Amino acid sequence: MDKRLGNFLGAATLVLTAVSLWMVFAWVPTEAEQGIVQRIFYFHVPLAWVAFASFAIVAVAGIFYLWLGGQIWDDLGYAAAEIGMLFCTLMMVTGSLWAKPIWGTWWTWDSRLTTSFVLWLLYGGYLIMRAMLEESEQVARFAAVVGIVAALDVPVVIVSVRLWRTIHPAVLVTRQGGHGLEDPRMVVTLLVSITAFTLMFAWLLMTRLAVLRARTRSIELAKAIAMAEFRAGRA
Amino acid sequence: MTAFVAVLSKDLRLELRSGMSTIAMVALAMLVLVVLVFALNPGVARGPEAAAGALWIALVFAGMLGASRALLAENENACIRALLMSPIDRATLFAAKLAAAAIFMMVALAAGVVLTVLFFNLNFSGALVRLAPILVLGVIGFAALATLLAAISGRARGGELLLPLLIVPLFVPALIAGVRAAGAALSGAPMATARDWIGILIAFDVLFVTAGYLLFEHVIGEE
Amino acid sequence: MLPPAVETRALGKSFGLVPVLLDVDLRVASGRAAVIIGGNGAGKSTLLAILAGVSAPSSGNALIFGQESHRLAADTRRNIAMLSHHSFLYPNLTALENLEFYASLYGVRNPHDAAYEWLTRVGLANFAGERVRRFSRGMEQRLAAARAMIAAPMLLLLDEPFGALDSAGVAIMTDLIRTELARGCAVVASAHAPMKFDGVDLDQYEIRRGRLIPLSDHAEPPRASRLRALLGRQNQ
Numbered sequence: 001m002d003k004r005l006g007n008f009l010g011a012a013t014l015v016l017t018a019v020s021l022w023m024v025f026a027w028v029p030t031e032a033e034q035g036i037v038q039r040i041f042y043f044h045v046p047l048a049w050v051a052f053a054s055f056a057i058v059a060v061a062g063i064f065y066l067w068l069g070g071q072i073w074d075d076l077g078y079a080a081a082e083i084g085m086l087f088c089t090l091m092m093v094t095g096s097l098w099a100k101p102i103w104g105t106w107w108t109w110d111s112r113l114t115t116s117f118v119l120w121l122l123y124g125g126y127l128i129m130r131a132m133l134e135e136s137e138q139v140a141r142f143a144a145v146v147g148i149v150a151a152l153d154v155p156v157v158i159v160s161v162r163l164w165r166t167i168h169p170a171v172l173v174t175r176q177g178g179h180g181l182e183d184p185r186m187v188v189t190l191l192v193s194i195t196a197f198t199l200m201f202a203w204l205l206m207t208r209l210a211v212l213r214a215r216t217r218s219i220e221l222a223k224a225i226a227m228a229e230f231r232a233g234r235a
Numbered sequence: 236m237t238a239f240v241a242v243l244s245k246d247l248r249l250e251l252r253s254g255m256s257t258i259a260m261v262a263l264a265m266l267v268l269v270v271l272v273f274a275l276n277p278g279v280a281r282g283p284e285a286a287a288g289a290l291w292i293a294l295v296f297a298g299m300l301g302a303s304r305a306l307l308a309e310n311e312n313a314c315i316r317a318l319l320m321s322p323i324d325r326a327t328l329f330a331a332k333l334a335a336a337a338i339f340m341m342v343a344l345a346a347g348v349v350l351t352v353l354f355f356n357l358n359f360s361g362a363l364v365r366l367a368p369i370l371v372l373g374v375i376g377f378a379a380l381a382t383l384l385a386a387i388s389g390r391a392r393g394g395e396l397l398l399p400l401l402i403v404p405l406f407v408p409a410l411i412a413g414v415r416a417a418g419a420a421l422s423g424a425p426m427a428t429a430r431d432w433i434g435i436l437i438a439f440d441v442l443f444v445t446a447g448y449l450l451f452e453h454v455i456g457e458e
Numbered sequence: 459m460l461p462p463a464v465e466t467r468a469l470g471k472s473f474g475l476v477p478v479l480l481d482v483d484l485r486v487a488s489g490r491a492a493v494i495i496g497g498n499g500a501g502k503s504t505l506l507a508i509l510a511g512v513s514a515p516s517s518g519n520a521l522i523f524g525q526e527s528h529r530l531a532a533d534t535r536r537n538i539a540m541l542s543h544h545s546f547l548y549p550n551l552t553a554l555e556n557l558e559f560y561a562s563l564y565g566v567r568n569p570h571d572a573a574y575e576w577l578t579r580v581g582l583a584n585f586a587g588e589r590v591r592r593f594s595r596g597m598e599q600r601l602a603a604a605r606a607m608i609a610a611p612m613l614l615l616l617d618e619p620f621g622a623l624d625s626a627g628v629a630i631m632t633d634l635i636r637t638e639l640a641r642g643c644a645v646v647a648s649a650h651a652p653m654k655f656d657g658v659d660l661d662q663y664e665i666r667r668g669r670l671i672p673l674s675d676h677a678e679p680p681r682a683s684r685l686r687a688l689l690g691r692q693n694q
Contacts, residue, residue, distance in 0.1 A: 066453055121404035127401060132391040137458045137474070142387045144403065146448045149383070152442055153405045160408035160435050164415070226475045230668065246552070252550050254516040313544035317605075319512050320540060321563045322532040457512045458473065 010204040011226065016196035018188070025172070028189040032182075040098045042189055046197035047091040048112075051119060054084030054201065058126070059151030059172035062144030074140035077147055078130065083204045085123040087197075092116050110163040118157045122150040238323040241307060242331035247303060250339060256308075260301040260343035264293040265350055272354050283362075283421030286355035291414045293347045294340070294373055295406065299399050302336040302381030307389050315380055316457070325350060325452035329382060333447065336378040345368055365420040369429075372436040373413040376443055383447040386454040409439045461524030462487045463613045463644030464509060468518035471504055480668035481518070484646075486661070491635070491645040493653050495673070496665035502648035503542070505665070506615045509646060510540050522613065527553065536564055539611035541619055545602045549591035552618050553582055553601050556590060557608055564609035576604040580630060596624050603634060614638055616647035 024042045031038040061077035064070075094112050096106050107113065124144055133139040250256055271280065271289050279285070309315035318328060348366070352359055384401050388394035412435035419429035426433075464486040471479040478501040486492045496502045507513040508520050514528040520526065523534050530538075540546075547556050554573050561569030577583045580600040590598065599622070606614065619631055632655065635645060639658060647653070652662050652673065662673040 063317065066450075093582075118404050119406050125401045125404055129387065129391075129397055132393065132397055133387070135474075136390055138390070138454075138456075141453045142390075145383070146276050148448055148450065149380070149443070150405065152446055153408065156408040156435065156439055156442065160411045163431055164411045164437070223472065223475055227472070227477050227480075230477045230480065237565070238563055241559055245548070245555075245559050248555070249548060249550050296647065297481075311549065312547055314546055314548060316510075316512055316544065317540075317546035317560070317565075320510050320535060320538060321560070322536045323563060324532065457507065 002206075006203070006206050006210070009109040009199060009206060013196065013199040013203045016192065016199055020193045020196040023189045023192055028185050030184050031186070034102060036205050037098060037101045040094050043197075044091060044094040044098060045190060046194040047087050047094060048116065049194060050153065050197050050201045051084055051091050051116070053149055054080045054087060054205075055119065055123070055154060057205075058084065058147040062147040065140060066142045071140070071216050074138065074143065075209055075216055079145060079205055079208040079212055081123060081126050081130075081147070083201060083208060085120070085127060086204075087122055087201065088120045091213065092120055098132045109165065111162045114161045118161070119154065122153065126150060150178075238321075239331045239334075240329050241423075242318075242323070242328065243334050246331070246335035247338065249308070250335070256301045256304045257339050257342050260297040260339065261346045262298050264297040264343055264347040266322065267293045267296050268347065268350050268354055281356045283423075284418045286351045286357055286421055287414050288416035289355065290347060290351050290370070290417060291343075291373065291410055292447075294344055294370070294377065294413075295403070295410070297347070298340050298377045298381060299402065299439075300438070302378050303385035303388070303398055305336040305339065306332050306382055306385045310389070315455075319456060325455055326448045327453035328455070329447055333375075333378050333382045333444065336382055337374050340374045340378060341371065344374065360418050362421050362423055365426060366417055369413060369416045369420055369433065369436065372433070372440055373409055376409045376436065376440045377402070377406060379440070379443040379447045383422050383443075383451060383454065386451070405443075409436055412436050412439070459486070461521065462693075463490075463523060464520070464646060466509075466518065466520040469505075469508065469511070469515050469520050470517035471501070471508060472516045477516075477668055479665075479670075482670040484663070486613075486644045486646055488644050489639055489642045490661060491639055491655070491658060492661045492663060494532055494646065494648045494663050494665060495650065495652055496648070497650070500665040501668060502665060503617055505670075506540070506542070506617050506646065509613075510538060510615055511535065521573070529640065536609060537612040537613065537671060539606040539609065539613070540617070541602055541606045542617035543621060545590075545598050546605060547598065547601060550589055552589050553577060553593070554586040556601065557604060559603050561608050563613075563688040566609050572608055576608050577601075580604045581626075583686075586663045595622060596606050596627050599623060599627055600630060607634060607638065610641070611638075612643050614643055614645045614646065618648055618650070620649070620653075626683060 020042075024039050028039070028042070032037055057080040058077045061073045061080060065073035065077065092113070095116060099108050099113070100106050126143065129146055130139060130143055133142060136142070261279070268289055271292065276283070280289075309318060319325075348363065349371070351357070352363070380402050381398070384398055388397040391397050412432040416429040416432040416436065419426065419432070462485055464484060465483050466484045469482040469484070470477065482505065484492065484505075494502050494505060504513065508515055508527055509522060511522065511527045511530045522530060522538065523685060525534050548559070551559065554570075554577065557573035557576060558569045561572050566572045574583070574586065577586050580603055582597060582600055582604070585593070585597065590601065593601065609636060614635075616635075619635075620628055623631060631694060635647075636655070636658060639645060653660060664671045664673055
């Protein structure tokens with residue numbers, strides 16, 4: 001069942017990504033104001049959506065882990081954090097690539113880029129914490145707590161950064177990008193792209209989760225073997 | 236409630252006797268301010284806005300040093316185990332440790348304010364009265380995060396890196412709001428302009444004190 | 459009928475892959491003393507940590523006064539005390555302050571008076587105002603004992619109680635244990651070798667490769683059934 005779902009997701013991702021690429025590069029009309037560069041938007045927005053959604057998954061998985069127990073919740077949280085980090089990095093990279101031609105600098109502290117940077121730092125802290133505490137029996141609980149706290153922080157970050165950047169606008173004008181899609185083809189392209197990236201995320205998440213669950217199972221087996229040897233070696 | 240008072244007064248008494256944490260925090264705050272003064276040109280780094288920024292930088296760095304010590308001091312003689320075995324609620328223990336950390340930080344920050352006024356060409360005036368509640372809000376939020384996360388970072392080898400790594404991104408909203416509010420207070424602007432920022436600080440504090448209160452039991456304890 | 463102070467059922471504890479305790483069935487009623495014998499690293503301290511409620515079992519359960527050990531209510535924790543090679547004392551507080559602190563924490567009425575009373579009982583009244591960091595090891599242990607007893611526990615967990623005591627300390631400790639048992643307190647103590655107490659009936663066990671094996675004059679198979687444990691203990 002898992003495998004079939006995985007294969008279906010993989011196939012669907014492939015198909016939709018191909019369609020999306022065609023749409024972005026060949027079909028959708030060029031935006032008047034920003035020119036060709038604007039097409040990055042069709043990648044950047046879905047990446048952003050997934051990066052934030054993934055964080056929510058990390059937090060919810062954490063809540064379920066603390067509430068119900070069960071290693072699967074921890075594995076889900078870890079997988080979501082890893083994939084989320086990937087998408088978050090790509091979001092920042094695409095944001096930066098977009099900024100350069102428009103504003104002439106590789107980075108600007110406008111509200112969206114700033115928020116995505118903070119998100120990236122939160123992901124990074126979570127992953128480093130997991131790496132440092134790998135041997136601890138309690139790493140799953142710690143990760144759940146950190147994930148929840150970080151997710152609670154995200155809305156406050158968004159609000160405070162937006163307030164900051166509107167009161168103190170950067171030297172460069174805050175981009176409006178993303179809204180005011182005149183042509184319906186742009187809307188369609190965006191929606192297809194969002195779907196494609198969401199499927200890609202789901203597929204990657206499933207795959208990664210399968211790996212982590214296999215690892216969990218092998219650890220359980222190792223424990224069972226150690227236990228059996230312990231029992232047998234001493235009657 | 237008695238347990239909260241007992242733990243808090245015990246921590247305050249210990250700190251009064253040795254003063255290690257507070258002295259270290261004051262020293263670090265001062266060093267941070269000194270570095271800023273020399274690193275930034277006098278033309279740039281004077282006045283209320285710069286002072287506000289400097290003060291919050293000092294808060295973050297001194298806070299990281301001191302806030303975790305309130306919790307980790309219990310590791311001596313395994314007193315933490317005695318606390319865990321005692322009837323005290325884990326959440327109450329969090330509240331007590333948070334309060335202790337916040338008090339130490341505020342004492343250190345008071346010294347920091349004095350130095351900031353001197354270094355950044357400000358006046359000892361009513362502005363400081365308006366500044367105080369803003370710093371208190373910042374300290375509470377920071378102490379809440381630090382107390383919660385110190386329990387985690389204390390477990391890791393090389394955990395001294397982990398605490399700042401986790402806290403700094405989490406603290407960003409309070410930092411943004413706090414510096415702007417402090418700047419408004421120090422420059423004599425009417426506090427109405429800083430209303431949104433103060434609102435963010437309050438929301439931040441409520442959020443993370445509550446989160447810490449509820450989640451602390453999951454991070455404290457032995458294997 | 460009140461639940462026994464300690465009842466473990468097939469209690470197991472592993473650290474990572476390594477099992478330390480396995481299928482431990484232990485029952486200690488009020489007023490009884492159980493002695494757990496074993497070498498270094500046998501799992502004695504691990505077992506006591508589980509009974510204290512600070513370490514969670516990996517399998518099976520440990521019931522302290524009928525409650526799961528890792529989810530004890532505050533009222534139950536009030537009745538449990540531990541003595542180990544950690545002193546649980548704050549070096550920069552005085553002897554009196556240490557006792558007062560723990561007394562308040564445990565809801566003892568008049569913590570100040572209770573603290574003084576116990577300082578006298580362990581022969582440290584003259585050092586009430588001295589900071590613990592200046593205490594000798596023997597004094598520290600006596601104070602630690604006072605700390606444990608001050609809230610009148612009903613379950614006393616002793617991790618190698620006679621470990622580094624001088625003869626005066628041993629006498630005080632023995633006396634305390636006897637008094638507590640007479641009060642109806644249950645005692646679980648760990649040791650390197652079997653103990654002997656005049657006039658006190660001890661249930662001795664040994665931890666051998668993770669298993670708890672009752673030692674007694676009667677021949678007992680290594681894995682006593684729970685029923686036999688229930689009946690057998692009463693008759694010893």
